[in-house]
Amino acid sequence: MVRQRFWLGSSSLVVLVLAYTLLSNAYRFFEVSKLPEPIGSALQPDVLPPTQAIVQAVVDLIKGPGAQPPPDEPAHMHHHQHSSDHVGVLLQQGVTLQASLAITIARVLFGMVVGAPLGILIGLLMGLSRRTDDYVHPVYVLVRSVPPLAFITYIMLWLGHTEAHRLIPIVYAVAATMVIPTYHGVRDLASTYLVAARSLGARGWLLMRRVLLPAAGPAVLSGLRYALAIAWMTAVGAEMLMAENGMGNLIVGGGMWASRLQTRSDPAVVMVGILALAIAGWLMDSGARLLTIRLTRWAR
Amino acid sequence: MSLVQRNRIKRALISLGTIAVVYGVAAEVGRYVLPHRIWMDVHYIDNVELLPTYRSLAEEMAFLLQSWILPDSILVSTGRILAGFVLGAATGIAVGLATGRAARLEYLADPWMMLLRFTPALALLPLYVIWFGYGEASKILLIATSVAVVVMLGAHHAVRGVPQVYLDAARALGASPRLIFRKVVLPAAFPQIFASLRVALGLAWVTIVVAELIDAKMPSLGYLLALSGAYPRVPQMLIGLGTIAALVFLSDMLALSLHAKVTRWMRRTG
């Protein structure tokens, strides 16, 4: 069964890549603009970047500024067969694929490291004390109804274009996401065990460490995995809006703040960005999943 | 109403009320203490009220309502979400049910699901703009994509998660696979599908707000938040934030109560 999964999966991957290569290179073989809309315009290299262009973009973005011929050479303008020279702009700014990825990952990790304990603490306090829950819960529900990135413009007025201004939404998103799983873990999952443990005389630190933590653990861990995905999305979104580095910036093409989307970006670069993000995200999630499995072996 | 519930309401009012009062005071103090000139990358902007007083907020609210900007924005953004959500949910449920049911389909779709799943939806926005232009289509399709991915996973796992005992019992009663799917698998999977719909709704809101921020044009809720124009009107931004919060909250409450009604049979009574 695993073998079937592998073969079917890889073959569908290969087939689609091949089909895409054929389609995206179609313009080389015949006059695609003669075809009916929207197929005609869809097959333009501007819209569906040929596979080679994508690969080329990857290579260039990894090699960095050294790889680019000097800007006034005519060869350069048609390097990617794209009018906007997205790649050129990025390379001029000193952006490379690896560096962007590293920066985004750093932001994601920062958000997790700062936001998760915060959210867990709040969830813990709410779950353990009905009184605290009554006070805090309504505030939490209202506050977390606001999407984290919606704050970003308001924060910018206060803090200007600083790193903090980009990191705060990420921290906030992670913290807000961790409250509910922790709360649920403490209130629902751990309650029976807490009763039994207290009837055995356990109190305080012992109760926390050896009963509450393991009982609520699985819920908190799965919450962390979800928070990781949220952190990625928030980081990329913040970068798309307001950063001059990181993957979000790479995708959007490093234009001015007010018109991030107006410069027509090169779809090859966007695809490279998406692929890189997907792979990185998948790797991090797999890591988180393996960690969860190891830590909760007693539950299976 | 019991003591516990009375306490709960009382405490909620206390904490919300305290925040409201503290904000009011801070805003009044802020008028004198906070800067009114903010540096925005290339130039200064004047007349910025970092913490708008209740009065400014009320005035701004009146303006936004009278000029029909707020209602328009709400309609437009909500419309986009609705369209995207319906499209995405339908697609997601269809595909998720299909892959849940047939293992081979799942294996075929696997790599693409992985790819889409770990792509932050917003990263697709520039691509969609290239393909579908700057109009409604790209935004609606963006929402549809993010919703579809979440719902597809939810539907898939819901179908897979139906307890084998139900399936065995149905088969022992001689039911055909089609009947089993319709009358056993679907109802059993429904609660989880609904839960993923709720998550997808929250995600849709997040997506549309940012998409509208990146491509800020009137009328939209994202536009209210943007720093476009000669100077940012903070009261407008805060009202925008508040409106979004209210809408998200309401739509979530709606989803929750629908969920509760529909899953009544699942909860043990007594």
Next chain:
Amino acid sequence: MSSDSPRLRLEAENVGYTYPGEPPTRALEGLTLSVADNEFVALLGPVGCGKTTLLRIFAGFLTPSQGSVRCDGASVDGPSWQRGYVLQESSIFPWMSVRENLEFGLVAKGMEPEARRARSDELLHLLGLSSFEAAYPKQLSSGMSKMVEVARVLATDPSMLLLDEPFGALDAQTRARMQDELAGLWEQRRKTVVFVTHDVEEALYLADRIVVLTARPGHVKQQFKVTLPRPRSLETRFAPEFAALKRQVWEVI
């Protein structure tokens, strides 16, 4: 204090309890009951009559809405290991091995590892679980799991036990065996026991006194003194007095 009226360990006077909700549920009302030292009391009653609620009140997890509950003369103020409580639901800690579960109460007491090990060895042997000492709950059957829970509470040697339908989820044979174990343990080390059950035979087999509760809102309907001779055995179940008492109790329920 006269020598022939044993002191009262638990006293519930006019106890009432209402669960919040829409609408609120009155689980107990006007319940008066006392439990003497080293007495084995069985609480019998229909489903939902508030037996668990009463036990939770005795254990210190709930405060009565009306009336008062006193333990050894003082009002009950939270849980304590002196009132060992075994819940109806499974509460064995899945992340700990059987031995760690058994030793948990001793850890809470601050006992040294060697002493703990000796005591858990004793319990494992007593209940025939020695080969399972390193097993994790997911590897145990529900019967064994419940045994561990009861043994866990016995480890700290509390003078009072509150057991909430502990054998309810077990099959008939395991249940009979567990009843024997419990009866045997009780013979060896007398404790005050409040035992909740809906099984009349179980109550007759184990208890000194049966308290029958009414349906919700629960209060004491009738009490029976179980005069069957101790120690009880399989023979007791077939004795004519057993059947007679059973009939009496059934007529009241």
